[in-house]
Amino acid sequence: MVIKSEYADSQQLIFTEKTTYSKVFWRLLPFLLSCYIVSYLDRVNVGFAKLQMLDDLGFSEAVYGLGAGVFFIGYVIFEVPSNMVMMRVGPKLWICRIMITWGIISALMAVVTTPTSFYLLRFLLGAAEAGFIPAVLYYLTLWFPTSQRGKATAIFMTGIPLSGVLGGPLSGWIISGLHEHGGMAGWQWMFILEAIPAILLGIMCYFYLNNSVDSADWLTEQEKAMIKADVAREAKEKPLHSTRDGLVNPKVWMLSGIYFFFTMGLYGISFWLPSIIRESGIKDPLTVGLLTAIPYTGALVFMVLVGRSSDRAKERRWHLAAPAILGAIGLVISIIYSHNTTGALIAMTVAAMGILTCIPQFYTLPPAILSGAAAAMGLAIANSVGSVAGFVSPYLIGWVKDATGSTDIGVSVVAVALLIGAGLVLAQPARLLNR
Structure with a gap:
């Protein structure tokens, strides 16, 4: 009878855990995913605006590439300070502020007339959006232990491809369908209309999100206690906790360096x-x-x-390196078929599959060794270093396009960057990454 009772208690505990984290998942992830889709779309929709605005404003490919990349200078400068403020005022208020300000600045892109105004607004957009991704990823560490966080992080990161699936046709329709409507070009309408969701979701953040598990009135006391106990128990097992750990530990900078090369591929795809x-x-x-x-x-x-597959096997190295290699192969093939629509599209699909998969796989790594303030700072550092690549990649391709009339050399450099990133991942000890 005792054995049966213990078994019943165990099954009840498993059921309670499953239902609790399912409740948290469905409360937070659809909303945060929507925010990320809007975030990424407002960051890269300049790639669609380029189809019209370069001719309208007389910009060169290099001007476009620099403007696309200047976003990341503002992003890098304000990324870590943004997360420091977030730790003081709380995620709810800070994510709200980030979204509203980037929505306003994104809409102002419609009034760009000169390269200087283009550069300035892209810089301000990066400064406004700085801290969003690490703030959300840190926020998830408050609600999910590692055993539950992998799925949550992966779903959140699907915002990148979803922004392309939804945003591509939407941007194309706005640019084509509203061109010269009301005396404005299609690209101007696109910036204005696609900025509105960011402002509305930003306002919703303040009323919808909770700063902590304790303040979540949609959880029972038993559910709150379970989540807090799971997160606290896991935090004790991680070697890095303090803000200093997140800023200066060599492991954080090693991971950030790897992310730099993967981000070269990500923004090579996104902007071009x-x-x-x-x-x-x-x-x-x-x-x-x-x-x-x-x-x-x-x-x-x-x-x-x-x-x-990565979560099931608890294997991270090859699940991160192999997609990077696949992405590089896709980019090289796209060069070969650059003047064949079907061939180029198939190759870019292969490239996108590999490159975009690297991003959520990478973000499972920092929380495996970081917790608390170290997690917030470490994620900000990694994202900042990656954002440097976000500046380098589009500017490089634009400069090469102006110099040679083709994007082939620039795309080749991005492919090499992905292979370097894969090599660095495989050079790391499995015990560090496979957690």
């Missing part, structure tokens, strides 16, 4: 995919937008499958 598709022979902005959804759809499926 519409242009690469247009160069293959497609001219209509709506058709370009619809076709960009194909690589992102493939990436979405592949990202989820690899994430599940």
Whole structure:
């Protein structure tokens, strides 16, 4: 009878744990995912605006590339300070502030007339958005222990491909359908309309999110106690806890260096995919937008499958390195078929599947060795270093395009960066990454 009673208690505990984290998941993830989709779309929709605004404003490819990349200078400068403020005022208020200010600045992109105004607003957009991703990832550590966080992080990171699946056709439709409506160009309408959701979601953040488990009136006391106990128990097992650990520990900087090379690939795809598709022979902005959804759809499926496999096997190195290698192969093939729409699209789909899968797989690593303030600072450092690549990658491709008339050399450099990142991952001891 005792054995049966213990078994029943064990089964009840498993059931309670499952239902508790399911409740937290469905409360937080759909909303945070929506915020990330809007965030990423407002960051990279300049790639669609480029289809019209360069001709309208007389900008060169290098001006576009620099403007796309200047975003990350503001992002890098304010990333760590942003997370320091977030730790003081709480995630709810700070995520609210981030979203409202970036929405306003994104809408102001519609009034750009000169390279200087383009650079300034892109810089301010980066400064406004700085801290969003590490703030949300830190926020998830308050609600999910590692055993539950892998799925939550993977779902949140699907915001990148989802922004392409949804945003590509939307941006293409706005640019094509509203061009010269009301005396404004299609790209101006796109910036204004796609900024509105960020402002509305930012206001919702303040009323919808809770700063802590204790303040969540939608959880029972038993559920709150379980979550806090799980998170606290896990934190004791991690070697790095303090703000100083997150800022200066060599392991944090090693991981950040790896992320730099993967981010080269991410923004190479994000800022230049519409242009690469247009160069293959497609001219209509709506058709370009619809076709960009194909690589992102493939990436979405592949990202989820690899994430599940990684969690199930508790293996991180090859689940991170192999997609990077796949992404590099896809980029090289896209160069070979650069003037063939079908071939280029298939190659870019392969590239997007590999590159975009690297991002959620990478973000399972820092929380494996960091907790508390160290997690907040470590995630900010990694994101800042990656953002440097976000500046380098689009500017490099734009500069090469102006100099040679082709993006091939720039895309090749991005492919090499992905291979370097994969090599650095495989050079790390398995015990560090496989957690």
